[in-house]
Amino acid sequence: MNKVLMQGNKIIGEAAIRAGCRFYAGYPITPQNELPEYMAENLRKIEGGVFVQSESELAAIHMVIGASAAGARAMTSSSSPGISLKQEGISSLAACELPAVIVNMMRGGPGLGNISPSQGDYLQATKGGGHGDYHIIVLGPASVQEIADLTMDAFDLADEYRTPVMILADGMLGQMMEPVVFKKPKPRNYPEKFMMKGAGGGKSKIIRGLILDPLDMEEHIWKLKRKYQMIAEKECRYELYETNDAELILVAYGTSSRIAKGAIKRLRNEGLRVGLFRPITLWPFPAEGLRELAKKVENFLVFEMSAGQMLEDVLLALKGKARIGFHGRPGGVVPTPAELSNVVLRKYNRKDGLTEIEE
Amino acid sequence: MKKVFGRPLSMKNNPFHYCAGCGHSTAHRLIAEVIDELGIRDITIGLPPAGCAVLAYNYFDVDMIEAQHGRGPATATGLKRILPDRIIFSYQGDGDLAAIGTAESFHAANRGENITVIFINNAVYGMTGGQMAPTSTLGQKTTTSPTGRNTTLDGYPIMMSDVLAMLPGTAYIERCTVTTPANIIKAKKAIRKAFQYQIDGEGFSMVEILSPCPTNWKMSPVEACRWIDEVMTKQFPLGVIKDRPAQEKKREQKGN
């Protein structure tokens, strides 16, 4: 397979098309515009490929619902403010058990915020986001290669579990150019019986999220819950980096995990044993993998480009089992590896090893 | 014995939940009859709205996918673009189409999406208990305009059909009602034409139906029909608002 040098946003488009995505709808917002532009140019060249520039993010996600119900692999993308608008439809997709892929290239917020890379939508993405009792699968790539791989996986996961899947990255990853190799997409395995194409002489179908009887609604939610439990058991992914001898584990995902790796290199050059736990699935959160590390490591430092969101999941996973610190830069600030390594030096570097210095 | 009246085949054998005198049931029946007559039951997909017709899939025996409040035309766009040879209709109330879903209706129409919208205008939000709708008439008393709709506070009734007719993407828009047998026959013709235009690939077609809501208007069914004929049609005149294919045909014939 050939290596190509492409920008993150475009890679998503190319990987999606290769994975069989045949419907894209979206509304312009920085920093992800290269993706709809790529789809406008390239998806329309494919037989049966549909690109629609919608009137809003709301319309886009509801178009995706229609296309998904009709049996197409469908995708939409946006950045933070637009993702807020999509939540109505994401909740519907979850309720109706329809597959779809949603890309969020996060920017600084709340409100209109700014257009700099940020990780402020973690809680919105991983805790449901829209109304009601549901979860979506959330994937957090940290390189352009991983963007390519996870985009393809996202479509497979969406089909397998009949659920929306979000790719949660940020403007930095979207704009970044790195060489990638596209893996061979798996053949699609999505039963016709879930597609709506007209009754065709048979029994007519209904796709709906409205279940007026509370007992029936409860039953539906427990069914979704069992599905989510199965996803949590089977689909957790994470990366361990330099953890074998580590005395301190940084916990970071996406762009901040790249910064963390840079910091770890510096710290290791100074002889400090620091490693990284990088969640790849943000929901389901790989808590088990983290707990495994906590059996031998006492100190964890959560590092996010937010005011502390994934921190809550780490606390849930490790509370009482380890010491948990936090360093965050919200609002679109992208800290340097040097800053992070200085934080570690200041907070943890004691003569007897890397443990938290109580202030 | 020859059967002269029965349930359309595209209709399930379920009793309607609609109130006595409600226009939704008549509109449902007309759509089902048209689907039968055009022989498109097997390739039709309908989108019920949030509104009194939210359970329309219990009545239509065609594939149906629920749309969120106002988003029918967007979801219909996704369906139709993937399945261009299927017949897609979105069934919407006035709150659905002319308030929360204005953008989706407007832009689906403007893109000339080849879908059919059945627009039930009952001048109130029926499902939620009779609040003021964008189509409530001037002076109309509703639960949220208790002293009557007042332009300074509440703005004006929106004539969505006329607005959408201005867009080049719309092929056909007609406003009808279901208050008398003659009006019902006209409404059915309009619905049939709208579906036929979709089959012919003409673009966006819509039939607005002024529809009685005796419960929320606090009238008897007969009074409700009279109110449409005497008051509502003054604000929303009946008739063809746009018929681009017919106009084009006329122009062609003149040219010959």
Ligand SMILES: Cc1ncc(C[n+]2csc(CCOP(=O)(O)OP(=O)(O)O)c2C)c(N)n1
């Ligand atoms: C996002 C959202 N907002 C509000 C509602 C509540 N709601 C359900 S139906 C409806 C109004 C329906 O009125 P209309 O569209 O005129 O249809 P009708 O019930 O009169 O047939 C409202 C406000 C909803 N379901 N979803």
